[in-house]
Amino acid sequence: MNHRKPELVCPAGGLPALKAAVDNGADAIYIGFRDDTNARNFPGLNFGPEETARGMEYAHRAGKKVLLAINTYPQAHNWAVWTSAVDRAAELGIDAVIMADPGLLRYAATHYPDLRLHLSVQASATTYKALEFYHQRFGIQRAVLPRVLSLQQLWHTIANSPVEIEVFGYGSLCVMVEGRCALSSYITGRSPNASGVCSPAESVRWEETALGRESRLNGVLIDRHGLNEAAGYPTLCKGRYYTDAQAYYAIEEPTSLNILDVLPDLFHHGIAAIKVEGRQRSPAYVASVARVLREAIDTCAADPARYLVRNQWTAVLDRLSEGQTHTLGAYHRPWH
Amino acid sequence: MKISLGPIHYYWSKENIEQFYRRAEHWPVDIVYLGETVCAKRRALRSADWLDIAARLTDAGKEVVLSTLALLEANSDLLQLERICANAHYLVEANDMSAVHLLAGRGPFVIGPHINCYNAETLSLLADLGARRWVPPVELSATTIAMVQNTRPETMETEAFAYGYLPLSFSARCFTARADNVGKDACELRCINDPEGRALFTQEHERLFTINGIQLQSGIPCNLLNETVAMSEMGIDIVRISPQLAATEFVIRAFHAALNGDGGSPVEYDSPACNGYWYGKPGMQFSPVQGD
Structure with a gap:
């Protein structure tokens, strides 16, 4: 070698x-x-x-x-x-x-x-x-x-x-091919390619609701956390979504x-x-x-x-x- | 302006694909892009089958372009790409720099929406290598495209993604397999059961994205039907319609009518659509036409 x-x-x-x-x-x-x-x-x-x-x-x-x-x-x-x-x-x-x-x-x-x-x-x-x-x-x-x-x-x-x-x-x-991802600009208008950011901080909102702590990106619900759940930064591909019955990490887990x-x-x-x-x-x-x-x-x-x-x-x-x-x-x- | 039919993003059965293009022979489209752009495992059609379809569409008066994969991983993907780029009959749409490298200096080719061509300097570089048409990345605004148009090389045509679910991202991971809790290597090509993709919802039931194997698309289609006048004024040459199993003919005829002066007043859409990128806003948003 x-x-x-x-x-x-x-x-x-x-x-x-x-x-x-x-x-x-x-x-x-x-x-x-x-x-x-x-x-x-x-x-x-x-x-x-x-x-x-x-x-x-x-x-x-x-x-x-x-x-x-x-x-x-x-x-x-x-x-x-x-x-x-x-x-x-x-x-x-x-x-x-x-x-x-x-x-x-x-x-x-x-x-x-x-x-x-x-x-x-x-x-x-x-x-x-x-x-x-x-x-x-x-x-x-x-x-x-x-x-x-x-x-x-x-x-x-x-x-x-x-x-x-x-x-x-x-x-x-990054679960997506870097340089080939416009998910962030689809939701927020800013993407890694064009603006150097993904899920930008200025679009993030945290809200305490009766259903749990909600993280939103430009208004879109990225995840909802229970009382004892750790809540990470709401990068959009690490949210919980659903295709069928149950919400899951459809794209990638944290x-x-x-x-x-x-x-x-x-x-x-x-x-x-x-x-x-x-x-x-x-x-x-x-x-x-x-x-x-x-x-x-x-x-x-x-x-x-x-x-x-x-x-x-x-x-x-x-x-x-x-x-x-x-x-x-x-x-x-x-x-x- | 011409109308093109983009490559089929989804995995359809051989019968569905062949029937779709038999019907397309009679639709008012000028250009048809053929081939797999998303996943190398999808092989319902062999190369010979695609070439049969290409020949029939050519006979029907359509310009045929062979489209290529956006994400290449295995060496077999590269070998397949080399075969397509070496074909002597049809233009090729490059969706990765591997394709640009193989096509450079060998005659005209098309820059697909997955090549990151964000500015006039890159476009001019690609033109020097033989590109004669470009499809801007879907996130570019009309203003940005117009600025590139001002200095685009003389022989360059511009084709805008005008209708369909926006191809937003690619991954090594298959999200369709993940949704069914199986690995990609055991996928059994299950995406054939989702001929228009699989809807992904937020926990508030908002349709956010569409899962299409290793690709994520917009949750609602982009629709620039009401922008055809602006596009024409900007010197856009071609509008691209992205195929769906149902309703593609309807969309094509609507664009055909609009382009032929039949689109007097803005169309009221009866289903959700987006056009945010066109206006430099978040892609998922919808703005009414900004006329005078």
Whole structure:
């Protein structure tokens, strides 16, 4: 086995989270500017120009990289906002830009041939042919794959891919193909592709009623919780709906992805990087997850044949998970 | 403006599909998109069967386009896509960048609604590769489409999704199988029992989405029948009607009448419909026509 150890890529929604990631073992930290050019456009989150520079300085001093997500889809009326984000990224000397929009990728490849490009999960590339497209046209060097392929399909894609592959390793789970989901804009008018948000906070309402605590998204009832039930954030695909008699998690239960069980396989097949979801989460979350994954990756690298998931890792990660539980998601066939 | 019949989103039996397209030979549609776009496991028709239908529709004077999968997972999906893209007779509608890659530089092709073409720069890039028609993503507003129209490449046609349940999302998971509490690998193609999908309701009985295997659609159909004048003024070339097992002919004839100057006053719909995306609002909303 000659594969190098995969990079651990951690999220940061602000400077404290970035420092937490650097201090707890991330190899690279991905961030976004404070606007709708990235897929975590939440109030109070993300980086202004000065914070970006300070974050980069902090990370670079520790020998870590900073990646910038400009991974939503610009439209005619706001095209210039996205190109100026690319300009700023290039001026700052960011280590790589994570992008999805083909027009914007062409802009970056033409104007900044030395800027390293990663294909965002929002580009929905699930085959090596799609990856060839982005590689040949724009010179992307890495791609983040949507959370839809089974392990066998993932191995095949890696084996034939012209670029490095990064996969999600831990965090909240998009059950839909990223970049191919307009459910949020159908209800609220804002979607990940166009606005960088899903189930946006300004559309959320909580109401205590005789039937229980209700969560609504732009007026639509997402879920109704009994007195002793934990009520999570009403992401629309994690609500309870019905097709027949009984309301159930028709789309997905509240749970988080966790790939610790298959880490040796990911090493074996040459995965380049493992990504943690959660730029909207706290610095404490980033620190805990980075620490566990750092230890797991290092343990696996030292002796993959004897690698075992430690109960303590699982306990820490489950505590931080939606619904306090985890899944292998699409990597595991029965999930489909 | 022309009328197109989009690909069938649902899983129908071979008999239903063949009967549907026999009837379509006589409908006032100009373009017909054929083939499976949702789930690779649906194989009621073999390629040869589709090509027979294509030949009959061509003889009936229709332009036939072969549509392709939006979500490719297995290598067999890719091989099937390669066969479709290599066909010498029909235009192909790309619904994934894998298809764009295979079609680039090989002649004209169509950009389907599942390609994320949100701006003029992307459209111009795709035009350079051979795209000659695009179907904007369903969430784009009329204003945004109009801005792209202003700078679209000369040879590019625009086709708007004008009627039907909006294809909103795709997943590796099959929601039809999940609703019946079985795994996707044991699905036994049960979606054939839902020829118009399966309704998904909120706990307040509001029809929110429609389950169609690995796809979720809008709970109510999008209907832009009252927007045909605006569409024409924007230079939209084609309106797309998405097939339903029932009532598709009725919808086509209504659009045909509207496009031929027979649509004097806005139509009062007798069933719920939405057009929010067109007006830059939440897709599920409905706004009356904004005339002068």
